[in-house]
Amino acid sequence: MTVIIAGPVYVEPADRDRFVAGFRVVVERAREHPGCLDVAISPDALDPGRINMIEHWESEEALTAWRKVAPAPTAEAAFDASGVRKHVVARTTGPFD
Template sequence: MIIVAGWLRVDASDRDRYLDGVASVTALARDFAGCADFVQAPDPLDPGRIVIMERWESDEDLLRFRNSGGPELDLPEVRDASVQKYRISSVEAP
């Protein structure tokens, strides 16, 4: 299992436009083979922050999605970001 998680920062006035712009990418990812979850969501406390969370069955699935192309997007500038990929060896109930 691969998890991609972190955050992006955009100008607060651009956050809704960014999220609207990536909605089609979310729909494509969720229909893609190997995608267990994919979301980019507004941080409820920080108006310029977007939370990223993806779960993929394998590196190959993630790379196939990233290399599959997709719609041309006109997005606001990302001012800062911290997104990491994690390799999970087991999953347990919380």
């Protein structure tokens, strides 16, 4: 089953751009990893302290394999990721199906 990890991450607005930049290598390598369908860690267009996170994996096994080799981000800041959730998806269709 497909796995999606998604949700908002909150940091101090002054830390946001540095925090996102610190995940650049993580995103680059994740997108190259077998079973990764997409990964994005992006600043929110409206909230200067919010970062939008999305990971899309072919399977739980692909995600587990990635977590074993994932590099650490290069920037650190206090953050709140309590809104990020993991979704195990049994069926996927087009957005208007």
